[in-house]
Amino acid sequence: MIGRARFAFGVLAFGYAFLYLPILLVIAYSFNDSRLVTVWAGFSFKWWHALFHNEDMLSAAWLSLRIGLASATLSTILGLAAGYVLARVPSFVGRTLFGSLVMAPMVMPEVVMGISLLLLFVGGEQFLGGPDRGFVSIVIAHTTFSLAFVAIVVQARLADFDRSLEEAAMDLGATPWVTFRTVTLPMLMPALVSGWLLAFTLSLDDLIMTQFVSGAQSQTLPMLVYSSVRLGVDPQINVLATIVVCIAAVALIISGRLARARPAR
Amino acid sequence: MRGSRSMNRTRISVGIRAVIALPYLWLALFFLLPFVLVLILSLGTNSPDSVPPVELGFSFNNFRRLFSDHLYVVAWLSSLRIAATSTLVTLLLGYPMAYAISRADPRRRPLLLMLVVLPFWTSFLIRIYAWMGLLAENGILNQFLRWLGFGDHSGTILGTEWAVHLGIVYAYLPFMVLPLYATLEKLDWSLLEAAADLGAKPLGAFLTVTLPLSLPGIVAGCLMVFIPAVGEFVIPDLLGGTSTLMIGKVLWDEFFTNSDWPLASAVAICLLVLLVGPITLFQRQQAKSLERR
């Protein structure tokens, strides 16, 4: 027993090293004076300085942020509806199809979703004259993809919680809508916040679908990063990575706090 | 009796109808309809001069090409092979990790788990990029190997299938650890004591008790790695170089480089067909695990 646990903890330590060493190196090299990742030429903020004066990078970041906010909010609303239906409406016409439709984007290869959505938007342009490919099409693509994740979180939370809480509210005179507003929604809040954060992160990170559905003018941050790293290592990307890792850590700590602050069942 | 609720079954109010309709219509319009378009387009032909570069029709030529051209068949097979071996390696690394976390002090577990999840919240692209610097010809790994005395070993890992495997294991490790942890955490450890009490050696107890009981987690974790790995694009593109053929990269190149939309659509259809089995299995398992709650 002891031996097995020791082996497992050894692998765990190795796993953490494997996960974090590359990231830590990227962070370290964001302060490297040299352009090459192979040489340490002394400490410098010059790439940080360069990044914050890189107009392309800033406007791409601003676009990604706007897309992230919009698609996270939309997918939280739609995912809340979908998760609620999956957990609380046991049967209606087309229930099975609904269930698969909600979950499918999670396991669908992104290249497939990307090409199919592009065809939709091209068709839309041909026959309806819109929407333009850019902000709107990217938001739609990201929302379709991430609403599944919100729906799963909401459904799991609803499946967990005592159904008689909602019955008690109705028994005390609350209409179904008031029950939802005063009991169900407050109980779901932590799930919704972490669902929103997840959707936001997925949107900020998405390259493949975005590359398919974005028009000629819009370039998001991952698109810019991709075109830059294809050409080789770029110290400004190291700086960007450092910022992303810090933001992710903060977001995760917040959502971890929320999960722990979850009211006792 | 308490489990069966009939209220919603008999009366579905207007409000609930709206709540169903909203995501339903969204997904029908932006998920289902696009697939129908892919299917239609895959039967068309490429026409570089028109905008969009497609001529609709009804021919299976694109599919015929996919099966007759050596390149596509190889891409298919190597996608499956690379995904399968990387999944196995991820399992071998992820299982002991999940096991260790589930046996750790309960107060430490949230932190240990968070450390596994954190990379997942950082950019996928950037995590793969991190390996580019590590694996490059003059990268840190090669410098380290040279320092160890493998100096004459001038080969580069970047641009090989090894790098693709490494990238997949690295990127998808959290997807393996989380479901494994979820089943191992629920495991009743007194079962192991019972097995030991009945004379099982530690390894025997592990093989006869822990492993079978964590099977749902193993299946879920493997599917969560295998399914996206088959259709992966970024990893083979950035780490694999030109020598690695994977179906996701083929689709991308047909679309963006060759602008052959019908052929790319046919590749997408084939990729889906390839994944129908694993995806159905995954969905069935998800449904089962939600019921079990």
Next chain:
Amino acid sequence: MAAGPIVAIEGAEKRFGAVTAVDRVDLEIVRGELFALLGGSGCGKTTLLRMIAGFETPDSGRVLIDGEDMTGVPPHLRPVNMMFQSYALFPHMDVAANVGYGLRREGVDKGEIARRVAEALALVRLEALGARKPAQLSGGQRQRVALARAIIKRPKLLLLDEPLAALDRKLREGTRFELVRLQEQLGLTFVIVTHDQEEAMSMASRLAVMNAGRIVQTGTPHDLYERPRSRFVADFIGVANILATGQGKWLALRPEKIALSAERPATPHALNGRIVDIAYEGGRSLYRVAVEGDRVMQVTSANVVRARSSAWSRGQQVWLGWSDDAGQPLDE
């Protein structure tokens, strides 16, 4: 206020798939009584209670509350409140907000709500705990909060689903009396669902025994104990010896109605047997006596002498005697 029963259930039926949870039930509950629905798990008692509350709609039949047909009326429009088995306290609200929830739904003004919440909390002796969250309360306190929340709207009818099941044994006994006191003080009608026959017998003014979706007998606790109409009820409530008397008829004989003696007694009925088992229960002992035809009869006898644990010993030959009116004849 209309006379007549506060609740009338007429031919109610409810099926879940292949299972008939409630099977053609007719039931009347009288205003002001403490009525208990008693039965084993899966007998349909909870479904019946949820039908009164409005959480289940009967497939056929009607539910009338205070003379009004309430079949199909949603729960929030019914003059009925329920105390849930899990208590269902809202974890994100403090005790006062939980208790005042029903009044807020009616749009009662704030001062009035505060006054009535204080009053309800005083009634269950939790005056000081209004600002606590449910997670900070003990099991017994939670139960009283749930009770206060359910009575604050002065419902025509209070439904209690296994109100004592989550409490430990000692607390349960005290709470029984408290519930009865409250019911009398408020003059409300209580309907309690329970699987615990001792609880039902000691609290209820009337009770109904349910089995497989049907009500098998309704009556006062005394009625049900002394005059059961079926072998099921005789056996379900207390301990009974059931003797076949021929032609599909039986006699239910309670253990304490049988006297033990060394010599053949002068009673109209007597049997000779041997004591095979003794269960000492403190105030009395239960004897299992093997009589002719391989049957075992159960007899209780009070332990009046302090010096000995029981009046008879194992293996001893004894006589069992009972009078003509000691048992209850049964047709089914």
